[in-house]
Amino acid sequence: MKTFLVTGGAGFIGSNFVLAQRAKNRARIVNLDKLTYAGNTANLESLTDDPDYIFVHADINDGPLVRRIFEDQRPEAVVHFAAESHVDRSILRPDDFIQTNIVGTFRLIEEARAYWSGLDGKSKKTFRFLHISTDEVYGSLGPDDLPFTESYPYAPNSPYAASKAAGDHLVRSFHRTYGLPTLIINCSNNYGPYQFPEKLIPLIILNALEGKPLPIYGDGKNIRDWLFIQDHVEAIGMVLDRGRAGETYNIGGSCEKTNIDVVKTICLLLDQLCPDSPSKPHADLITFVKDRPGHDRRYAIDAGKIKRELNWAPAETFESGITKTIHWYLSHKEWTSSIKTGAYKEWIKRQYGSD
Ligand code: NAD
Ligand code: TYD
Numbered sequence: 001m002k003t004f005l006v007t008g009g010a011g012f013i014g015s016n017f018v019l020a021q022r023a024k025n026r027a028r029i030v031n032l033d034k035l036t037y038a039g040n041t042a043n044l045e046s047l048t049d050d051p052d053y054i055f056v057h058a059d060i061n062d063g064p065l066v067r068r069i070f071e072d073q074r075p076e077a078v079v080h081f082a083a084e085s086h087v088d089r090s091i092l093r094p095d096d097f098i099q100t101n102i103v104g105t106f107r108l109i110e111e112a113r114a115y116w117s118g119l120d121g122k123s124k125k126t127f128r129f130l131h132i133s134t135d136e137v138y139g140s141l142g143p144d145d146l147p148f149t150e151s152y153p154y155a156p157n158s159p160y161a162a163s164k165a166a167g168d169h170l171v172r173s174f175h176r177t178y179g180l181p182t183l184i185i186n187c188s189n190n191y192g193p194y195q196f197p198e199k200l201i202p203l204i205i206l207n208a209l210e211g212k213p214l215p216i217y218g219d220g221k222n223i224r225d226w227l228f229i230q231d232h233v234e235a236i237g238m239v240l241d242r243g244r245a246g247e248t249y250n251i252g253g254s255c256e257k258t259n260i261d262v263v264k265t266i267c268l269l270l271d272q273l274c275p276d277s278p279s280k281p282h283a284d285l286i287t288f289v290k291d292r293p294g295h296d297r298r299y300a301i302d303a304g305k306i307k308r309e310l311n312w313a314p315a316e317t318f319e320s321g322i323t324k325t326i327h328w329y330l331s332h333k334e335w336t337s338s339i340k341t342g343a344y345k346e347w348i349k350r351q352y353g354s355d
Contacts, residue, residue: 001052003028004240005075007060007108008082010035012195013132013232015043017079018053020233028052030073032066034059036096037343038085042335043194060104063111070115077128077240078112080105083164086198087136088351090160091293101163102170105131109174109182116180130183130240131171135225135252136161137186140296147225147300148186150248157294172248181245185236188252188301192229192321193328197339198347200224200259201322204266205329206336211279214267215352218291220260223298227253228321231314238310249310252301255318260286265318269326289352 004021008014009031021027033039035057047053054073058065060082082104084090084097112129119127138148139155154169156162168184175182191201204214235251243249257265267282279285306312316324329336348354 001025001028002076003030003073005069005073005078006031007033007078007080008039009033010039010041010043010055011081011085012038013190013229014081015040015194016192016229017081017233017236018044019046020230020237022047022050022053025052026237030054030056030069030075032056032058032060032069033082036084037347038196040194040339042338060108061099063107066108066111067114070111076123076126077130078108079130079132079236079240080108081132083167084160087158087160088198088292089347090158090163092350094159094163097159097163101160102166105167106170109171109180113174113178113180125181128181128183128240128243128245129171129174130185130236130243131167132236133164133168133184133186134161135186135188135250135299135301136296137165137168138299141298141300143298145298147252147302148250149302150186150250150305157296175246183239183243183245184248185239186248186250186301187232187235188225188227188299190227190229190232192325193332194335195229197336197344200262201266201325202329204263205270205326206340208267208270208279208282208285209274209277209329211285212354213287214263214282214285215287215289216259216263217289218295220263220288221258222295223256223258223300224262225252225300226255226257226262226318226321227251227314228316228324231316231321234315235306235310235312238312239306242310244309249306250301250303251306251312252303253314253316253318254301254303255314256298256300257318265322266326269323273326273330
């Protein structure tokens with residue numbers, strides 16, 4: 001069985017990926033995570049007794065430790081999720097975004113290169129460094145623009161997007177300059193189980209369940225291209241297995257929705273699923289608030305390349321994915337209450353001026 005060194009495996013996408021790999025016994029996992037406010041080992045509780053899952057509490061910026069992990073664990077691939085990932089936090093305080101998404105990515109790939117250089121023959125050829133990135137590096141689309149392809153020019157608008165773009169460029173350069181077999185995924189907005197409730201969809205579900213205001217930035221007509229997490233996890237596995245070294249793959253759900261439509265859909269589903277809720281109709285909780293500075297108007301992904309080359313297509317529609325997501329949050333009250341502690345409360349107060 002292969003060994004994957006996963007970074008940020010205690011976060012939203014990382015933990016869904018790790019759980020899926022271990023469920024299928026597809027790879028041994030070494031999960032390196034700093035456990036910032038967004039990392040949660042409870043996501044991976046089911047792997048406590050799994051001998052093929054190893055957790056290392058560490059920062060990707062810790063070069064000597066990362067080097068030791070490569071030497072001891074000898075991974076066949078790195079799957080790099082670790083990042084600061086929330087746009088609003090990057091607007092408030094970009095420092096951590098630079099340190100992790102740029103400097104940390106550099107440290108990690110530099111250690112990966114050193115380890116890879118010492119491999120021989122087939123291992124050197126089949127090694128992969130997969131960098132997980134975002135569609136936000138491409139900037140904002142106009143209403144009639146075609147969706148982002150892999151050759152779309154970079155124009156990041158937030159400190160988050162700029163830091164991810166810098167990471168992408170470093171990864172690309174390590175392929176071009178040193179021949180390191182890299183892969184980059186630029187994915188659209190994900191949603192599903194284990195997402196930290198600072199992001200739109202879980203924030204709206206949890207606020208609605210508590211009868212709190214549902215904050216919509218600006219006019220609510222910004223568009224995102226939503227993808228259910230399991231579809232992304234499936235795509236990551238395909239790119240690792242069959243993606244061509246040095247290539248980028250754009251992944252998205254072909255599912256463009258305005259924020260107001262997303263929020264109204266969640267409200268309607270909650271009206272049906274929680275008929276006794278005192279907050280019914282939940283749409284009455286919708287509150288328009290001050291817009292995000294530099295708020296990108298529209299993202300949309302052209303996923304034609306991964307469809308053509310790897311035969312990937314999303315299995316979920318927005319309706320099926322959002323229904324599964326709401327069911328998950330409704331049936332994991334322990335998880336949600338454990339997450340709504342210190343760092344979460346501080347953020348909500350700072351960002352929305354309420355508890
Ligand atoms: P997340 O914020 O939920 O999780 C990030 C994880 O990285 C956490 O477990 C955190 O503890 C860890 N981490 C942060 N800094 C670290 C460091 N210096 N060293 C080690 N670990 C560290 O993020 P997510 O939503 O799961 O996103 C994962 C990746 O996917 C990110 O690179 C993000 O840019 C990208 N992405 C996310 C989305 C999305 O919709 N969530 C869409 C496209 C791309
Ligand atoms: P978010 O989940 O933060 O993802 P991203 O900014 O990376 O796309 O936000 C998704 C969209 O929802 C984005 O257009 C901003 C908007 N939004 C709100 O309207 N209200 C909120 O409270 C949040 C967190 C986001």
